[in-house]
Amino acid sequence: MSHRSDTVHLPCGQMRGQGLGNQGTHTQPVEVMLHVKGTLEKHMVQLVAMRQQQDLVPEEQRRHQATGEQEALLDSLMYQLVNLLQSGAAGGLGLQPSCPSLDVRGVVGGGQRAQSSRWPDQPVHQRNDPEATFVSQHLSNRGIDISALFQASFQDYKLYQGDKYDEDKNTLGFINLGISENKLCLDLMTERLSQSDMNVIEDVLLQYPDWSGQPFLREEVARFLTYYCKAPARLDPENVVVLNGCCSVFSTLAMVLCDPGEAFLTPTPFYGGFAFSSHLYSKVELILVHLDSESTAAHPRLFQLTVDKLEQALLEATLTGKKVRGLILINPQNPLGDVYSRDSLKEYLEFAKRYSLHVIIDEIYMLSVFDESITFHSILSMESLPDPNRTHVIWGTSKDFGISGFRFGVLYTQNKKVASAVSSFGYLHGVSGIAQYKLYRLLRDREWIDRVYLPTYRSRLQRAHRYITKKLKALGISFLNRGSGLYVWINLKACLLRLWLSSVLRPSLLHRRFLDNKLILSRGKTYMCKEPGWFRVVFADKPLRLKQAMHRFYQVLETQKLELRVKQPESAQCE
């Protein structure tokens, strides 16, 4: 089954529809409460029934759907309720403002001030605020969309920026295991970047550059990729375009490969940043290819991408009149941590070729494979690509070198037209000459990379991964054990069910509980995961911090357990 991205990543039109549709500030809070109560009761009955009949497979799907509908209704009711509470109409009800602020629709329009310090105290909904009207006066509709989407997507991030955990200075700050940032080797990077060879100022670095990147850097990138991707022949610097980050690369590719309204196929769960990018500037849609979170006889591996699924999603999209222009792959996968085998890759590429689809393949985690038994195959290592003119590779230093603040992303494509069209955005996504020089020095220092950086980085990744998986196992939480990337994909469905039974409404509530405990995790929804309950936990952080984070994680689950006095159900390990 395929859904368009916007059913998940709500663009503003829909947000407004759902959010503003309920401008029921005149409704008496009591009425809403009664309605909530009624719906809740039904919902719980439904859930109990569902649990009892979990084995009856045919029933399940229908029930899931029904539950989903109820949830949507509950959402909107809760939302109204929160509005009422905040507008003061329900002054003495003594209810805690609840979850919706974490939801996209909580921040439509004037939401930009909705989070500065501790968000539970912040107004969620500012529609009655004169400032909210202001917004529509000064911004274009897409400007409002962009603001709202950004606020929604980066709420946690903003919280975190304002109140970062520090083992000395701010022990009560947020620990962010939500954002995929590699903090394991900041010591090595800081040291390397402080060396004197990094600090060269030449006039070319201060002048307008070649917009596809300084030639010296593009040459180095080509050499670097030739080596680390094990390319059969030397890669050509002319095929390299350098921009300020992989999001920029993706955004420009979406611009030059698709017209507005056209689409890319995307297997989900899938890195949400691309949905953001494609919606923001280029208005390209994502056709989601939902992968199964349960194993079957044919596909024992969870979330296995198969050509069948791609075919089916493409067919469905085409039937609904969508023009699909390409397929996006992430390898190693984010958030699953999967590494595609050479054969699978080949199949996906062949599939794309059959339908003249572009393939954008994001290999940004290519050096972050820490399980030695796994071999990563870059697409650039293939002897012959099925459709080289439609194959575009993205890489950057943000993850593999843990320097996301550097803003550096690379496109490698043999298609000169695509490279040149992407270069025309160089003005808007340019990298500072000084930073280009430093990157050039970094990438060419093969000895340091091979002897110092990579071995240390990988052993630290292994250690952190071992630690976190041990903890998860001890807590009886199932997860995917994959061996690449900076994160584990964990399943908290069991916890969610318990939460639901305690009359709490949404998966976001669990997320919220973590936040209250100053722990940021990212929800499956961010990755457009069909099934609620999955979270991505980033473990590429210092051991001490990770320990602290897991402690907070444990606390949340414990509190939950105590509150509910529900016996922890036996949990099955995924693998």
Add this chain to the structure above:
Amino acid sequence: MFTLPQEESRAPAPCPSPASTQDLDSNYGDGLERERSRKPDWKLPELCDSTTMLSPDSSYLSSRGRVIKWFWDSAEEGYRTYHMDEYDEDKNPSGIINLGTSENKLCFDLLSRRLSQSDMLRVEPSLLQYPDWRGHPFLREEVARFLSFYCKSPAPLKPENVVVLNGCASLFSALATVLCEVGEAFLIPAPYYGAITQHVYLYGNVRLVCVYLDSEVTGLDTRPFQLTVEKLETALQRANSEGVKVKGLILINPHNPLGDIYSPGELRDYLEFAKRHELHVMVDEVYMLSVFEKSAAYRSVLSLEGLPDPQRTHVMWATSKDFGMSGLRFGTLYTENRDVATAVASLCRYHGLSGLVQYQMAQLLRDRDWINQVYLPENHARLKAAHSYVAGELRALGIPFLSRGAGFFIWVDLRKFLPEATFKEETLLWRRFLDNKVLLSCGKTFECKEPGWFRLVFSDKAHRLCLGKREEQHVKERTCPRNKQE
């Protein structure tokens, strides 16, 4: 009017660039023919036949991708020719001298010394991690202090009104996107820095409506190419009557390419005009510290007491020009409108600047001693010397020009060298300069409505300028007789 010959769609010049986008929307998206006839004023002629543009070998690209690429190929030709054959006094003395790109190459020695000092070399983990997308707080504070001081703001400017991006191009792009819907427009007095056309178009699909200015001084005007409220009103009315929704006005002050400086009175008039029509005003002040003539009395819009419409006034500045670092990619927005700041910041993920560079910028901007006592005096003296030299040469050649003591360029009137007053002839002349290894920018690039004006950048080392002049003279010597023959 300049028309692109079909078979030459890759060839001609930086000249066609700005104008061409004006019509790009006709090839945009699905409606290839849709809008072509509607806006008679916004054309670059027949862009070129769509069949050329949509040639099958381009089928990898989307239609907007094809437009973008075509646009790029044609616009950047001069620039790229230059990059393939750059002049170098030692290595390539017969290479192309670039007097076309507005870059200040006079103070590289000062800058490289300053940027190499040990305070610049700091590397901290927080600089390597994901930043606050508006810019690191320490930098925004420094920018606010810097602008308060150099713009002489009546009250201290606030760091929360600052957004940092990788250059003013990105800023134009982001503002166009968050202030306008697709197809809406900004007013801009022409001639103007042509790249803005591209910046607002690429992502934003916003166009520019030109307020054409004349070289002839008429009516109440006191100088050539003078911008008046009357001209703004007329242009706005016409756009409205053609169904074009105008959302804002772009002002460049000090002006590129004219070198004009708006007086506080003029500025206020323009701002009042904008307020009357609820237009946003984007004031590009990227040359604000490059006013080398003391008498010029430049005033930043941020120095005005009581802006007419502060919520719709957005100021841009960058280090590209004033600090001669166009390759550094640092630009900043100052706006009191929090919604606009937030919306622009939402796009900063795509227009971010390396943390290490942000740190360096903060160090640079806070070094008031160096700026005031070393850099600015020296920079202004060198600019002035280079300007006097070029102005003297032009006078000796009997070439009229405009220049008002700001910026890196002189707006040169070469109309008398054109056998016919057409943009085709202008391009031919531009080409002849290029053949003689001098890259200039022609008036068409700036959407000047009179053919024959050129922008000549003088902020280069003296010997390059000498060479440049010599080549220029060759060209003219060869052009003049031909002019007489006809």
